[in-house]
Amino acid sequence: MKKNIIAPRTLSGFMELLPQEQAVFNKIKSVLEGVYSSFGFFPLDTPVLEYSEILLAKAGGETEKQLYRFSKGDTDLTMRFDLTVPLAKYVAKNAGNLSFPFKRYQIGKVYRGERTQRGRFREFYQSDIDIIGDGQLSIINDAEIPAIIYNIFTKLGINDFTVRINNRKVLNGFYDMLGFGEQSQDIMRIVDKIDKIGQENVIEELGKIGVETEKANRLIEFIRIDGSCAEVVSKLKQLGDNEIYLQGVSELEQVTSLISSFGVPEKFFKIDLSIARGLDYYTGTVYETTLTAHPEIGSVCSGGRYDNLAEYYTERKLPGVGMSIGLTRLFYILNEKNYINKNDFGSPCDAMIIPMANDENYSQTLAYAVKIGAYLRENGISTQIYYENKKFKGKISYADKLSIPNVVFIGEDEIKNGVITVKNLKTHEQQTLAQDKAVEFIVSNKKQSGSLVIMGEEDA
């Protein structure tokens, strides 16, 4: 009689990882948390579900079409599609109990019912940080954000990224000077595609919405301004006298020079006047981070400055600056490109104890193994014990497959002499030692681990 088996499927656009991949993912996550904490950000968590009226306060157009929205009883619910809107609600609701500037980080899943594509998911992790001021917020914060991005990426071992920086006031001011009014948003969107579709097509598309070729050319000339940050800034200064424009240029100048003060080398950031995406609520500095070798995947991290975070939920003016790492996308790319150091970081624990015994003295051996396990854990070594009564080979190859770096053999001799035998499966080094020495042995091997991400030359 065959049971009716239901095919085990996962919804499209919902990432599900194998154990070792998940272990690495979580380690990446903890690197982010570590860096955020080191800059003084509080952790925050908010519900995945919110009242629709909260999340939809501002939404319109595209976002609205992509929502997971449903009713339960009389309640109209929506799944969060980013972490910024919930933050706005949270800050507005708790403003009285928060100290400003309020710095928070939040790593959580968000949901968008988009058509899935490579590197584009329906459920994905965003890793956000924001600094919210009460009434005002220093421009220095705008420079701290890229410094944090730099810290995170280099700590992960990613050495091939560029934080591209622009300022919305510069764009708006320049557009004003060219006399683009309402169209600015559409123009930005087209211009932003220049890397993808080329200059010719941009001019053509601009023409379609009524931009004269002469202006289109000036626009392209403008966004193509290149060079070091200082060079770009000095070129920009000569290009206009519009008040907003000049304010933007000045902000851009301050931010980029401050980033250097934070110790970020110039090769990791640049002014890019073409970036314009995700701009709906940004009002000043904007960032976009891409992996230099893989621009096709798009942005893995973006953010910027906004004047008023929570205008829909409070009268209070709360300016802020923040950014969001597309953690799922980032992980997906790294994984796909084989950049991830699974051998060193995919292991569930530091050591596995193998009790070696036949049936007669099995319980005695196991008792000793459990004791040793507890001892190792007390000394900071994550340890599991192989309890199943399998052949030796099966046990050790289990450790091998899980990339557990050390195995501990416990048998008659060890019990008799009160020692344990430790073997490092990577170096093949094996020693029979007293417990405390064994701990040292394992710890010293542990330190040799490299970085989480190895950006390779195998890239073709």
Added chain:
RNA sequence: GUGGGUAUAGCGUAGCUGGUUAACGCGUCAGUUUGUGGCACUGAAGACCAUCGGUUCGAAUCCGAUUAUCCACCCCA
């Protein structure tokens, strides 16, 4: 939402213009004589060839629909 491609074991693929027991690699499991793994060798399990219908003596192979999935657009992390 618009346009195009694909659908064969857990995964990656082969199967040419329709012809009987659907092949291979990886993975999984077992074994190569019981305290030393990764390698090698041997073997096993695992697929009603996405679903439904049609053409045909005969369909994984041709046609249609459905569903899923991928790519591009859109938008974005």
